[in-house]
Amino acid sequence: MDDGQDAAETSTFLVVDDEPVNAMLLETVLSARGFRVVTAADGEEAVARFQEHAVDMVLMDIMMPGVDGYEATRRIKALDRGGFVPVLFVTALTDEQRLAQCIEAGGDDFVTKPISRVQLNAKIDAWLRTRELYRTVVAQRDRLRSHQLRLEHEQETAERIVARATASNALETPGLRYFYQPAAILSGDILLAGRRPNGNLLLLVGDFTGHGIGAAVGVPGLAAVYYDLVSRGAHPAEMLDAINEKLFRSLPSDMFLTAALIEVDGRGRRLGVWNAGMPPVWLVQGEEIRHRFVSSDLPLGVERNTAPGRRRLTYVDVPDDCFLYACSDGIVEVAGEGGALYGDERVEAVLRAACQGAGFDDLLRQVEAFRAAAQASDDATLVEIDLDQAFANDGGGYGAAEAVHWRTELVLDACTLVHVNPVPPIMNLLSDLGAMEEDRQSLYVVIAELFTNALEHGVLGLESKIKRSEEGFEKYYERRREALAQLTEGEVRLRVHYDPRPDSRGVVIEVEDSGPGFEYQRILEAAKHGDVAGALAAGRGIMLVRSLCEEIEYFPPGNRVRVRYSGTLAG
Structure with a gap:
């Protein structure tokens, strides 16, 4: 049968x-x-x-x-x-x-x-x-229906988790408007807003590769790191390094985050932007694009780069009557008839032609009218900041005392060096004591560079010349991990002294390690006479530190360095 x-x-x-x-x-x-x-x-x-x-x-x-x-x-x-x-x-x-x-x-x-x-x-x-x-x-239909219902329930649960993780009162800041539209139930786009202890508004507009559940899995973890760093007063440059490390360790190799980080400084009436892989961030005044912050760095999570301060915000002074616009590629890459993309040029044309404060609504209408498909194929985010309103409601500072004369010393033994990065606590101390907040980015670079040199070259004895090729770069950090795991002796001392007096205002940083030192005289001489190749040969970041600090002095045999940062040379 x-x-x-x-x-x-x-x-x-x-x-x-x-x-x-x-x-x-x-x-x-x-x-x-x-x-x-x-x-x-x-x-x-x-x-x-x-x-x-x-x-x-x-x-x-x-x-x-x-x-x-x-x-x-x-x-x-x-x-x-x-x-x-x-x-x-x-x-x-x-x-x-x-x-x-x-x-x-x-x-x-x-x-x-x-x-x-x-x-x-x-x-x-x-x-x-x-x-x-x-x-x-x-029977198959019923199984599919059951699976679909379970999937929808899980997506709705994930949506609530993401919404709760990204929620912030700072998104209600006067002058801030945003549009957020996922292509599916969940979105790979992310919009985070928080206020630093000094009152500055900090926004992260990002886009994980893909969309839907796969793209959204990184959002809660990123939001947790972001809000923790904001609340602790980390400078945006520090935050970018920490977020990059977090994403590099936790995301699969084919996933990363394009992002724009924006700092709105009300008291200084200035704006800082860092852009990596996102459409331009536009500063608009009337019919003029005053500044176009284009992508200038790799997306976060693509590679591990422990060089401190590589990711730096570009700061500009903001005149009256300015608006800031940022968006994800779900806006500029909307496809019209024939497959043509909306593009940056059309966005700029709309923003220049819009009446004061109408750019946000005009742009959304124009993009929707341009779209050929009935539904969006990608997640879309658009942010507008009326900077006059944002400056007028900067939230005020908290947690920072008036700057006073103080000094501190931190000693880290071998066991502590294996597990602790002392740079963030030192930066938090500087912020809490009100020391040169406006120069925090440059101070972070200086302190991190000096500590890294003391640990890697002084205590661990690593040679920078290993990093001169792409393969060598990976080999260098593999040796660094191995050396740290085996570290049983050695120490690093960090001394920080702040003098608030107008005639001598600045931060003196001294770092000493237990290593044998190095031939610092030759390197300093090369840097003094503009011999870049010779100065870079040591690989100890002397050129970078010297460009930021008013004074730099090494002491024999080269395992102790003192720098003075006054802010007069800060970029």
Whole structure:
């Protein structure tokens, strides 16, 4: 037997006929094949039997007293909620109109009288196979529906998690407007806003690769790191380094975050922007684009780069009546007729042509009108900041005392060096004591560079020349990890002295390590005379530190360095 016959052997048939001889004949044929048979003498009884038994197929006579076959079939089909029980009319009728009535009543096929055993068996096998196929499809549909419902529930749960992780009162800052539209339930776009202890508004507009659940998985972790760093007063440059390290360690190699980090400094009436892989960030005044902050760095999470201060914000003074606009590529890469993209040029044209404060609404209308597809194919985010309003509501500073004369020393032994990075705590101390907040970015670079040199070259004894190739760069940090894991002795001392007096205002930083030192005189001399190649040969960042600090002094044998940062040379 074929599969249909195998499945049919346990099937139950309902035979409906008011002629006992006809009913007996059909019962004999069906029983001979091993089917279970239930009989009914009229339509009313047929409906009752259908409700009492799990019927797989009905053989229905048409002309019966009382409830005829048409009406009985209609009732049976009404009772059949998705199980698909075929009804085969057994009839001697040949009138096409009568046969059409059978179909209208819900019948599936005909068996003509006198009954041919071969014809009957062939039709039974065909309809049992159809029934099994239907039930298989229904079962698959139900499994898919169940899976879809579970997936939607999980997506909704994830959406609530993401919404809670990214929520912030700073998004309600006067003058700040934003549009956020995911292409699916979840979005790879991210918009985070917070206030630093000095009152500055800090915004991160980002876009993880892809969209939907895969892109959104990194959002809660990123938001947690971001808000923790904001609350602790980390400078944006420090935050970018910390976020890059977090994403590099936690994301798969094919996933990264393009981002624009924006700092709004109300008291200084200035704006800082760092852009990596995002569309330009525009500073607009009337019909003029005053500044265009274009992408100038690699997205976050692409590579591990521990060089401190590489990611620096560009700061500009902001005149009156300016608006800032930032967006994700879901705005500039909207496709129009023929596949043409909306593009940066159209965005700028809209912003220049808009009336004061109307750029946000005008741009959204123009983008929607340009879109050829009915639905967005990518996540979209648009941010507008009325900078006059934002400056007027800078939130005020908190957690920072008036700057006073103070000094501190931090000593880290081998065990501590393995587990602790002292730079963030020192930066937090500088912020809490009100020391040169406006120069925090440059101070971070200086302190981090000096500490890194003391640890890697002084205590661990690593040679910078290893990093001169791409392969060497990876090898260098592999050796660094190995050396730290095996470190049992050595120390680094950091001394920080702040003098607030106007005639000597500045921060003196001294770093000393337990290493053997190095030939610092040659490097300092090369840097003094502009010999960049010679100065870079040591790989100890002397050129960078010297460019930021007013004074730099090494002490024999080269394991102690003192610098003075006054802010007068800060970039």
